Amino acid sequence: MTQPPEKSRGAQTTRPQKLVYIIEDDPALASHFARTLSSHRTETFTNGIDAIKRIDKQLPDAILLDIILDGPSGFSLLHELQSYTDTARIPIVICSSIDLTDHDLASYGVTHILDKTTMHPTDLIEVVNSISERRGAVGRADSFRAPHVEGRHGFPSKAEQKRSAPHA
Numbered sequence: 001m002t003q004p005p006e007k008s009r010g011a012q013t014t015r016p017q018k019l020v021y022i023i024e025d026d027p028a029l030a031s032h033f034a035r036t037l038s039s040h041r042t043e044t045f046t047n048g049i050d051a052i053k054r055i056d057k058q059l060p061d062a063i064l065l066d067i068i069l070d071g072p073s074g075f076s077l078l079h080e081l082q083s084y085t086d087t088a089r090i091p092i093v094i095c096s097s098i099d100l101t102d103h104d105l106a107s108y109g110v111t112h113i114l115d116k117t118t119m120h121p122t123d124l125i126e127v128v129n130s131i132s133e134r135r136g137a138v139g140r141a142d143s144f145r146a147p148h149v150e151g152r153h154g155f156p157s158k159a160e161q162k163r164s165a166p167h168a
Contacts, residue, residue: 017041018061020128023051023077024095025069029116033064033095036121037128046070048077055087062131064124066116067096078108091131095119 020037022044024030030044043060045051047070051063063081067074074094081087092109094100097116105113112127 018128018131019043019058020062020064021045021051021054021060022064023048023069023074024064024066026066032121033124036124037064039125040128048072048074048080051077052080055081055090059086060090062091062093062128064093064095064128067094067098067100078105078110082108093124093127093131095124 018040020040020042022030022033022037022042023046024033024044025046027044027046030046034042034044043054045054049071065074065077069077074096078092081090081092088109090109091111093112093114094105094110095114095116099115100113102110102113111131114123114127
């Protein structure tokens, strides 16, 4: 004899699942991120080309992006996403071991930066859970965790730009 299902004692407090695309060239790390985000729907991609093909078919609620990828870099993907109004609103969470700053990424729709070398799995869960259901509603510069350091990774600092500008 089967027992009837238990009745719920109130409103459910579960959060709706978000669709998160994980773009990471390390398969073990991508798998770890997907397991960490098991309360959400995830799809993993090892490169930006495969990811953009999928994004053309279905927009995710968020993207977890590594910067150093096989083939075009994460920066190339960020440029591509910012080229279209529908994809420009997708919240991007950078997860990289590169020391990046809000100065480097503020114009790309990046909502959070997580350092692979120091992050804890709960950081990833908290960041994804904090992303609003309304795309693009997440704060920008105040959401970054990385310290501000100018002039790294090929982006000249304001001081370097002034020094290299021709004098009139």
